[in-house]
Amino acid sequence: MAAAVAELVFFSGTMDCGKSTLALQMDHNHRVRGRGGVRFSRNDRAGESRISSRLGLETDAVEVVDGTDFWEEVMRRRTHGQRVDYLICDEAQFYTPEQVEQLAKVVDEIDVDVFAFGITADFRTRLFPGSQRLIELADRVQVLQVEALCWCGRRATHNARTVDGVMVTEGAQVVVGDVDMAVDGAVAVAGHHVPVVGYETLCRRHFMRRVTAHGANLMAEQDQLLPFDVDACLWHGSGGPAAGTGA
Ligand SMILES: Nc1ncnc2c1ncn2[C@@H]1O[C@H](COP(=O)(O)OP(=O)(O)O)[C@@H](O)[C@H]1O
Numbered sequence: 061m062a063a064a065v066a067e068l069v070f071f072s073g074t075m076d077c078g079k080s081t082l083a084l085q086m087d088h089n090h091r092v093r094g095r096g097g098v099r100f101s102r103n104d105r106a107g108e109s110r111i112s113s114r115l116g117l118e119t120d121a122v123e124v125v126d127g128t129d130f131w132e133e134v135m136r137r138r139t140h141g142q143r144v145d146y147l148i149c150d151e152a153q154f155y156t157p158e159q160v161e162q163l164a165k166v167v168d169e170i171d172v173d174v175f176a177f178g179i180t181a182d183f184r185t186r187l188f189p190g191s192q193r194l195i196e197l198a199d200r201v202q203v204l205q206v207e208a209l210c211w212c213g214r215r216a217t218h219n220a221r222t223v224d225g226v227m228v229t230e231g232a233q234v235v236v237g238d239v240d241m242a243v244d245g246a247v248a249v250a251g252h253h254v255p256v257v258g259y260e261t262l263c264r265r266h267f268m269r270r271v272t273a274h275g276a277n278l279m280a281e282q283d284q285l286l287p288f289d290v291d292a293c294l295w296h297g298s299g300g301p302a303a304g305t306g307a
């Protein structure tokens with residue numbers, strides 16, 4: 061039987077859909093079968109040189125920086141006799157397009173499997189440069205089976221950013237943060253206001269209407285006073301189509 065051909069696979073989904081968990085599971089599964097791998101990550105929430113899953117698993121990893129060259133990383137290890145059959149690349153949205161090209165070269169030239177994990181788009185729905193290059197070059201883009209949900213129960217497809225609980229659409233592309241901070245209010249440190257940046261996964265409908273769980277709760281409270289439907293209320297307010305159009 062022919063040996064399996066190495067692959068560049070991009071495992072993608074929204075925040076909080078289990079990418080890091082899968083990264084750690086795949087590393088485990090390959091390792092217990094005697095394969096040698098290297099784990100990489102960049103800007104994990106748990107800190108430098110970590111891969112952390114919200115399920116509680118956490119392990120060490122090589123921190124990727126702008127100067128990281130994946131080709132050299134693999135070559136150096138192999139020169140020192142270390143077995144490298146696969147790479148686990150978490151938070152791959154933060155890698156540079158050049159680094160993604162190095163990953164493709166590692167797959168094609170020296171048959172190392174590369175399993176990359178990351179979100180595709182930022183809080184403005186724009187592709188991260190690293191994710192764009194992965195989509196362009198990967199043998200396969202695999203959307204994770206576990207779906208993060210919007211507060212309305214639909215499948216979440218977008219990552220919203222909140223500042224002090226309010227959804228924003230402007231700001232730096234990279235701000236490390238977590239999903240359980242989304243409804244927390246502002247904090248003050250030594251009298252100074254420190255904005256709290258959080259994220260919330262939303263369906264497209266509620267992303268476009270800018271309705272987070274917090275906003276929906278507020279509107280539901282108002283709804284008890286006024287007999288308006290939350291979504292209908294928004295469409296009327298934003299000049300969009302009337303409620304009941306199925307939009
Ligand atoms: N307390 C919990 N019990 C069961 N599953 C949990 C718990 N907390 C988080 N999870 C699962 O972990 C997933 C997030 O995993 P994680 O690997 O951290 O996501 P990602 O890397 O995609 O942001 C959630 O979608 C959920 O399925």
Ligand SMILES: Cc1cn([C@H]2C[C@H](O)[C@@H](COP(=O)(O)O)O2)c(=O)[nH]c1=O
Nearest residue numbers: 075076179182183219233234235236237
């Ligand atoms: C949408 C978005 C996210 N981020 C950051 C926030 C987190 O630190 C990571 C995603 O990690 P996860 O394991 O997938 O939850 O990305 C960002 O910097 N900019 C954004 O627009």
